[in-house]
Amino acid sequence: MSPTERPRSAAALIIGNELLTGKTEDANLTVLARLLFRLGVTLERAIFCRDEVEVIAAELDALRLKHDFVFTSGGVGPTHDDVTLQAIAKLFGCPLVRSRVIEKLMSEHYQSRLSPRHLRMADLPEGAELLLSNTSSWPLVKLENIFVLPGLPNIFQQKMAGLAEALGQDVPFLSRGVSTLCDEGEVGDLLERLSVDHPEVAIGSYPRWNDRQVSVLITFDSRSKAAVERAVDDLLAHLPADKVVDDNCARSVGG
Numbered sequence: 001m002s003p004t005e006r007p008r009s010a011a012a013l014i015i016g017n018e019l020l021t022g023k024t025e026d027a028n029l030t031v032l033a034r035l036l037f038r039l040g041v042t043l044e045r046a047i048f049c050r051d052e053v054e055v056i057a058a059e060l061d062a063l064r065l066k067h068d069f070v071f072t073s074g075g076v077g078p079t080h081d082d083v084t085l086q087a088i089a090k091l092f093g094c095p096l097v098r099s100r101v102i103e104k105l106m107s108e109h110y111q112s113r114l115s116p117r118h119l120r121m122a123d124l125p126e127g128a129e130l131l132l133s134n135t136s137s138w139p140l141v142k143l144e145n146i147f148v149l150p151g152l153p154n155i156f157q158q159k160m161a162g163l164a165e166a167l168g169q170d171v172p173f174l175s176r177g178v179s180t181l182c183d184e185g186e187v188g189d190l191l192e193r194l195s196v197d198h199p200e201v202a203i204g205s206y207p208r209w210n211d212r213q214v215s216v217l218i219t220f221d222s223r224s225k226a227a228v229e230r231a232v233d234d235l236l237a238h239l240p241a242d243k244v245v246d247d248n249c250a251r252s253v254g255g
Contacts, residue, residue, distance in 0.1 A: 008068040012046040013059050015074035027153040028073045035160050040170030056087035074151030078117040089125040096123040133162030171223045179214040179245040190238055198231040214245055
């Protein structure tokens with residue numbers, strides 16, 4: 001795939017009452033976004049929703065029709081509020097059926113502790129695929145363009161290598177950051193003009209209120225290295241040199 005071809009698109013549905021009540025902080029969306037960025041897949045939307053079958057099914061139905069891939073996070077455990085698989089079955093109008101592959105893996109993992117509640121996790125929507133990976137003994141679950149991922153962050157992260165294998169590599173996104181001593185009011189007009197003149201590049205502006213050295217980090221993302229360099233050069237040509245701290249800094253905008 002060349003940089004001029006449309007990148008594949010994705011959406012994420014993050015499921016869990018505990019996230020919407022503040023009991024737990026989500027960590028999975030950032031992990032997924034970074035993987036997709038590296039693979040050249042555009043994450044276009046992320047939605048948080050409650051552990052309710054009707055809500056999950058409706059959100060997935062809307063997302064799957066507008067994106068190449070949809071990823072769920074959460075709701076696949078053994079308790080009463082783990083209803084993601086039920087919601088997917090409802091969406092596709094199919095029953096839940098016992099996966100002998102998952103049942104065997106659970107039996108080996110839990111051994112004498114195995115309970116009917118554990119085995120609920122082996123009941124998958126009929127027609128679901130199990131995608132085996134070289135990096136994990138537990139397969140990924142996929143139905144059409146929906147990938148079902150766990151909510152526990154450590155297990156979610158373990159699934160990323162297998163997910164990368166399943167999705168494959170497109171032209172990856174490239175990123176470059178310019179740290180400045182400007183404030184956003186100073187560069188707002190310039191950035192608006194750059195976004196029009198360089199349509200291949202996604203330009204972001206991130207103020208650092210607690211950083212005495214850097215006032216605004218400006219990022220440039222594209223699958224074309226030449227396009228990124230042209231946009232950065234255009235910015236630097238219109239900024240006073242004493243306002244530029246670093247013109248090739250890391251992409252991270254956290255802080």
